[in-house]
Amino acid sequence: MTEVLDQTPQAQAAPPKTGWRRWLLGPGFVRAAWMAPLFFGIGFLIVIGLRSIAHYEPLLNWLIVVTVAGLVTAPLGFLAGIGAFDYWVYYALGYPTRPEDHSGHGARSWKDYFRVNTDHKVIGVQYVVTTIFFFLAGGLMAMIFRAELAKPGMQFLDNQEYNGLISVHASLMIFLFVIPAFAGLANFVIPLMIGAPDMAFPRLNALSFWLLPIAGIIMLSSLAVPGGAFGAGWTGYAPLSVVGTNGNVWFNMGVQWAGASSIMTALNFLVTIITMRAPGMTFWRMPLLVWANFTTSLLVVLATPFIAGSQFFVMFDRLIKTNFFNFHESGYVLGYQHIFWFYSHPAVYIMMLPGFGIASEVISVFSRKPIFGYRLMALSLCAILVLGFSVWAHHMFVSGMANWLRVPMMVTTLLIAVPTGIKVFSWLATTWEGRIHLATPMLFALGFVSMFVIGGLSGIMLGAVPIDIHVSDTYFVVAHIHYVLLGGSLFTIFAGIYYWFPKMTGRMYNERLGKLHFWLTFIGFNLTFFPMHIIGVQGMPRRVSDYDPQFGTWNMIISISSFFLGASFIVFLYNAITSWIRGPLAGANPWHAMTLEWQVSSPPPIFNFDEIPQIVGGPYEYGVPGARHAVFNGAREHELEEARSP
């Protein structure tokens, strides 16, 4: 099959370039290497031009130049260079294009992972690998500041470095690990799961991936900005983020790139799920992972623009001295928090709902039982989606916002326990009387259920205003964050990575190492983060580089455990790399799962299905005699087409 693909006719569009011209002008890193500086120059001229027209003094404001040219136009030049826009430019200028030009589709060698690729499977892998890189970077930062925190007093970091490290740590984890890792896994599996050959907009899909490295590099490079990285926390509250170090602009812009990426991906998911389901795949026959990403994508599309807005305001306040949050000039400081949390609370569900989807897949398959209460599971996702928009002010209980907002927001916040509880209990009921296989994905999924419940319960405590008044902005919140994000999101991401590893790579990971990884992580995680509840309640505030000596013992324990936790990921890395290279071949369906992605070879053929499958039943009919989720028999297709509900 592979050798045939190479014969794909070249697009008739561009005259085939040869030799050095192709090397220099063809899409790729060489072209990116000269186009990025070129675009930097263009950005520079735009700034200078506009400033001279508007008579702004001084003409050359380096911060603005670097922001516009370095953080906006140069990345655009990079994208143009690697070829993310080629097709659109041809299209827009009316040159001939071939809609079926699949020359950028699929991977024939490892090099194809390093170029603009329109294959959702390649993009999925690109996403997962990139996000793991940023996870490791963010984790290593945690190791550094945990070492600083091991003892009271200042060890080897100064305050600016400390604030910078925790802020970059959290930003990388949230914007470049959890959110895009879920997007990546979903990218790989959703078209397969709904029986589609690819995403609805493959080129947009490729573009949204390539925005990520840009966002990540911007956030990371803020550590090298003169004056220091952004240090106002990942929440970047104004006015501190306005008057703080110039590194804050890197946060503002990093968020914009990452946000644009996630909006585009979400839009793509929504269109794909709505318009490209295989015949017979009604909404009530979609796997729960598809449901989860459907609801998540709605959250992303509707909420993410708010964080974009909030970061624009902060950036303008700094760069061109506007007064959105300048209280001397009747700006409104709390406005930032309202706008920020109107995104960032939904964002925590953006970081959890896809995980719920993964857990549903894994728990059903490894319990060999249908998921319990399928419809209610889907409906509770929708309930969380709606409720999620009405609780943002629970981050502002002590902020000084209007008092009357407190109780209504508390009620909606607490109500979220109900749909979430439905999900938790349904997972448990799915395992009940099942045939449980404790393979690594299942361990992570069950670990997720129990740890997420702890995180959710501490969330309930935070949601109760009187308790929040005491523990807000303490290590109790830090514990909550990590129980939901590490015990919740990260555990499900790893469940997903192990579960689809055979599908993505065609090879099986080492089961013993996988289990070892789980147990080390699970134990290290609890030893690290459970004590944070205690010191938080006792009185240790968050975001401090130095603390009262009474918390010394606990912090030492926490730091040592965190190194243990960090080391546990070495097991994962070793397992993933060696298995990818020389693990045993996995076969199409090692888990005997019913959903569509397992009905094709591992890795799947380049266009997923040689024939669009016909969906004839639910996705989790384990134990139902004779039940099928899909049939591939082309002859039956017409027959079923007629029986299909419109």
Place this chain on the structure above:
Amino acid sequence: MAAHAEAHHGPPIAHQSSRVDAPTLGMLLFIASEIMLFGSFFTIYFFARVVAGPDQWPPPPFHLPVFVAGINTAILLTSSFTMHWALQAIKRGNRAGMQAGLVLTLALGLTFLLTQIREYSRVGFSPQDGAFGSTFYGLTGLHGAHVFVGLTILTFATIRAFRGHFTAAEHRGVEISGIYWHFVDVMWIVVYTTVYIL
């Protein structure tokens, strides 16, 4: 071998599971997202005006050129009609009508943008003049940026129109840029009403 190649050099046609056209749906979702972006700017506008704001809005000594902006509004609204005309023309296979409609739309949009820039230079306050100035320039500037994007998209559609693309059967390029353009227009009415009239 050759037959095999035939079977594999393209994807199987995806099943169309909804009557909505994918690019149109994509544009609508994108617009939903854009509306939320405007939402964040409106939020900060109302915070600055209602919650933290001075007693009088616009705070003296500033005035808003309601009249000029009103004329500008009329210009932009007209462009929505010309856009509609372009689309209707190509739907009936009338290429010249489409070209004329697109060019007129472009011209009107450009007029709007230039008038707004002129207004900026004469309005008497800058983005630095209190939260009033910041939110005024924030909302109108955000909208101006959208007009710019809309014009860029329309320019591409126009280029294609003159290069012989689009037919009575296949005119998505016009239709979808048109949806975006109408959105930009409607959004201006909301911005105008909020900023200048309310």
Place this chain on the structure above:
Amino acid sequence: MRRGAIVRVVVIALLAAGAATAVALFIPWLPPVQSKEGERIDFVFWVVVAICIAVFAVVAAVTLYSVITFRVRPDDDSDGPPVHGHTGLEITWTAIPAVLVTIIAVLSAVALAENGDLKSNRLKVDVTARQFAWSFKYPQYGGFETTELRLEENRQVELNLRALDVIHSFWVPEFRQKQDAVPGIVTHLPITPTKVGTDTLICTELCGLGHALMRAKVIVMRPADFEQWARAQQRKGAQAGAG
């Protein structure tokens, strides 16, 4: 079989709850409470902790029981019973959490309302936060200013918080009460100290490089001592103003 399973789940749940309760009781969680408002907050805290322990115990017990009892060998490729749902159960686990969170919400709202009550004889203190220091002004005593907060035992104080540069936050763990000081607006926080002694005021909103060290002493005094101290400060202030 069914009943046996339930009995065993309940036993595991009780064990889990017992362990969690032990963690809750034997580790010193909350610091000693020294304000009326704090007592109400502690009450809500412990009720919610109890609910959380119960919920967690159920989840942990079912998970453990399932994993232990229903686990099969890797080569077992049979399927479980095709149960798709159970309306009664689903209603139950929708209703019970709903009831529990309603209880939490009502308790919280009541405690919140009580903690918001302002007494007419309250002391008023204007608190000003700046990078990275606190200062306190006593308008009822001629408006003298100090850098440590002195309060009167059993007399409610209303703090009016202002910030000069960025957001800071007022927190004394022993009082449980916390409130941000936001530039551009004035925020309020009532506290009724109940115990004479010295505590630490901690800034809990990241406010820049000195955030970790932005602390102040809080001294709760007997009424007579406080009155004496305040009058003395007032006189000093007046003299300084006159001289």
